[in-house]
Amino acid sequence: MxxxxxxxxxxxxxxxxxxxxxxxxxxxxxxxxxxxxxxxxxxxxxxxxxxxxxxxxxxxxxxxxxxxxxxxxxxxxxxxxxxxxxxxxxxxxxxxxxxxxxxxxxxxxxxxxxxxxxxxxxxxxxxxxxxxxxxxxxxxxxxxxxxxxxxxxxxxxxxxxxxxxxxxxxxxxxxxxxxxxxxxxxxxxxxxxxxxxxxxxxxxxxxxxxxxxxxxxxxxxxxxxxxxxxxxxxxxxxxxxxxxxxxxxxxxxxxxxxxxxxxxxxxxYDHTCIPLPWRPVDFVLSGRKPRWGVIWSDDIVPPSPACLRALREAVDSLRRAGHEVVDFTPPPTLDGLKAGFQLLFGDGGIALHAPRRPGETMNGAQRSVQLMLSLPLWAKKFLASMYRLLSRPEGRNEAWATLLETIHPMTIAEEHVQTVAREAFKEAWHKAWRDQGIDFVLTVPHAIPPVPRGGTGTATLVSASYCFLFNILDYCAGIVPVTYVDEALDRLPADFKQGREYQNMNDIARGVYSLYDPSGMHGLPLAVQVVGQRLEEEKVLAGMAEVERALWDAGHGFIAKEF
CATH class of the missing domain: 3.90.1300.10 (Amidase signature (AS) domain)
Known part of the structure; x- marks a missing residue:
């Protein structure tokens, strides 16, 4: 009291x-x-x-x-x-x-x-x-x-x-x-x-x-x-x-x-900083156009029509400007999330909530994580098996079930195992990047435009995968505004919930899509994410400039609102 x-x-x-x-x-x-x-x-x-x-x-x-x-x-x-x-x-x-x-x-x-x-x-x-x-x-x-x-x-x-x-x-x-x-x-x-x-x-x-x-x-x-x-x-x-x-x-x-x-x-000034001087990157002066790999979906929450349209505008503009843009096939995102979320909440959320006083509000996303962490492992495994058993079509909730049964407080030995799993995921990404010969990955920041007030619990932190993925990898990632939500262009089909795409969505994705309202979201900003490899900040900034230049050349440059 x-x-x-x-x-x-x-x-x-x-x-x-x-x-x-x-x-x-x-x-x-x-x-x-x-x-x-x-x-x-x-x-x-x-x-x-x-x-x-x-x-x-x-x-x-x-x-x-x-x-x-x-x-x-x-x-x-x-x-x-x-x-x-x-x-x-x-x-x-x-x-x-x-x-x-x-x-x-x-x-x-x-x-x-x-x-x-x-x-x-x-x-x-x-x-x-x-x-x-x-x-x-x-x-x-x-x-x-x-x-x-x-x-x-x-x-x-x-x-x-x-x-x-x-x-x-x-x-x-x-x-x-x-x-x-x-x-x-x-x-x-x-x-x-x-x-x-x-x-x-x-x-x-x-x-x-x-x-x-x-x-x-x-x-x-x-x-x-x-x-x-x-x-x-x-x-x-x-x-x-x-x-x-x-x-x-x-x-x-x-x-x-x-x-x-x-x-x-x-x-x-800071002992944690790497002594790495500024390394200018300018694709215009070099005369070389970078090669882009596109991630259209993380296979957990597919991008909404609005976010997908922004990504397509960026891709189409780059292609018109003479850039080579290909589909990128990454290692399964779920593999990275399994290790990433377990390492993030390996202490059971103790450090996150330690300063919180009785009566102090906890946001919906934190509540959902805390509830998941508080359940005994046997209960989570049981719930995961029920998700797998009762979900139709079969396999629809595999991602959600996998995360549910793996996110729990860990011993030091278990944390070491997940660190090894994370490094294996990084190695797989490094190989995919090299084998597919790209300079950048281009994708959305999130599956939907800005979340409506009160929606963080519905969206859940699991839907942060498009961004959290690159924290797990320790890759550089930049945000470039592209356009705005258009209620006429970004509608879902009238029978969307009866269609195959929705029927195949897991419960995480369905929750996120319950927040998607192109009419209410009309006029909100949309962006793309430009990703480079580790310690490539200068290159990512140069890649962002290429995206922005291509958009303007294509007549789609972003004009920020004056307030």
Whole structure:
């Protein structure tokens, strides 16, 4: 009872603290945007840094503009978890690679003097004593860190909601989620409330929000981008570590940010970083067009008509531009998920729920995983056998049954067995990539467009397979916005549920498709995922540029909405 009351008190105190911080900001942040402000918003990241270093624009002027936009974004979407504007107003060094560049930080990354909550009330009122190495690097590079962004309780979710901060909404349609645990940052970037958001990704946590909010992101391989000082939702997990991943409103800004951070030699700041300098890749200058392999379905949840149309537009545009695009046959996704999910939840979910107080809300996706973990193994095996026995047509629920009977708390010896299985899966992928002779894999980020509010439990974390797959493999993966949902083009057939495709779907897929509503989703962003192999971040960014160029040449370029 005491812990439950403490939870309510700390949530209220944190919310009052945010209201107070906002109310004491200088009046300029509440003033309307001026013509000069609009000009600053039209500058790219490289232009902002150049103008500030040339003393033609003051860094504070840039901060004022993006501070105004951040407050507007927060009023519209509830995307912020803390205000750091007062500290950002202090004089910053110039003649630096990120001079005047305004950057937001996800609320799981330590910034000295500010809470790192992960959406838990128990973590409020406990400001970090030291900043993460990446934060120190950004400050040394001249960046302005102005806000922290909202996250869901415990991070793992398709929605961004907590008792501490409330619910973050999709800027394109408030009836839908901005996506996963970096949803606050994606909503902010889409609203032009920040030039760059520094988010994280453990199974799509940066890529889902980028796709849902029409912005760009690249998930790195482990060790390429500074990640120490980022508090993991499951601390100590090495089998599927969290990677720090930036988001940006334009691909040019994302590429420039990546380049400038790596050129700051992040391995001198963060002991977990690999000392690997920036390696430029430019397919235009080289005169070589890359070869693309397409994954049309992961054989667990087939892409909805809207997501499939976005993937086809990207494929058709690449082919028209002279690229060779072939179907890619990967090793069975289920093999990777079996090892990946067991390693992710091998402790039975103890670390994930340790900070949670009695009465603190658990999102639907976490509840479904916790229920699965709490069942004794014999009960799960029995349920799995029933799924196999009663499912018609035969084999329809094999994937769901397999995951059900394998996700359970493990001994250290069992974890070692799954680590070996994961490495065998990586080896099979490496061989398939080499044998089929591709540069990139192209696929969807998720089977449906943005999840409607309250839908994370129905979707379940199992449906994150299109993104989680590349965390298991430790491959680089980037998000490129392509188009928007069109209710006329993206409808399911009237007799869809009587058709063979639906009848053959497993229960996971049927649950996901129950959320698919092209009429309600009309106008929401759609994206594709560009995947490269381990430590190929520069190449993935170059591949994303090829996709974007091909789309524009084909007359299908993505135009982000102005809010």
């Amino acid at each position: 005491f812990a439950s009351r403490r939870h309510l008190v700390d949530c209220a105190r944190k919310q009052q603290e945010l209201v107070h911080k906002r109310s004491t900001l200088p009046p300029i942040y509440s003033e309307p945007l001026t013509d000069d402000d609009q000009k600053i918003l039209g500058l790219s990241l490289s232009q902002v840094a150049s103008e500030c270093n040339a003393h033609t624009i003051a860094p504070k002027a840039v901060l004022h503009v993006y501070g105004k936009r951040a407050l507007m974004a927060h009023d519209a979407t509830n995307c912020l978890s803390d205000f750091m504007i007062r500290d950002a107003e202090r004089d910053v060094p110039l003649q630096r690679p990120l001079s005047g560049v305004v950057i937001s930080i996800k609320d799981c990354i330590d910034v000295a003097g500010y809470d790192t909550t992960l959406g838990f009330s128990a973590r409020t009122g406990r400001p970090a004593e030291t900043s993460a190495p990446l934060v120190r690097l950004l400050q040394d590079a001249g960046a302005l860190l102005h806000v922290k962004t909202a996250v869901p309780t415990g991070l793992l979710s398709f929605e961004t909601q907590s008792d501490v901060f409330g619910e973050t909404l999709n800027p394109y349609n408030p009836a839908f989620s901005p996506g996963a645990s970096t949803g606050g940052g994606a909503a902010l970037v889409a609203y032009q409330g920040s030039i760059i958001e520094v988010g994280t990704d453990i199974g799509g946590s940066a890529r889902f929000p980028a796709a849902y909010c029409g912005v760009y992101s690249v998930k790195s391989s482990v060790g390429r981008f500074p990640a120490h000082g980022c508090v993991q939702c499951m601390p100590g997990l090495e089998a599927s570590p969290t990677v720090t991943s930036p988001l940006a409103r334009t691909l040019d800004d994302l590429r420039e940010f990546w380049k400038r951070v790596v050129e700051m030699q992040p391995w001198l």
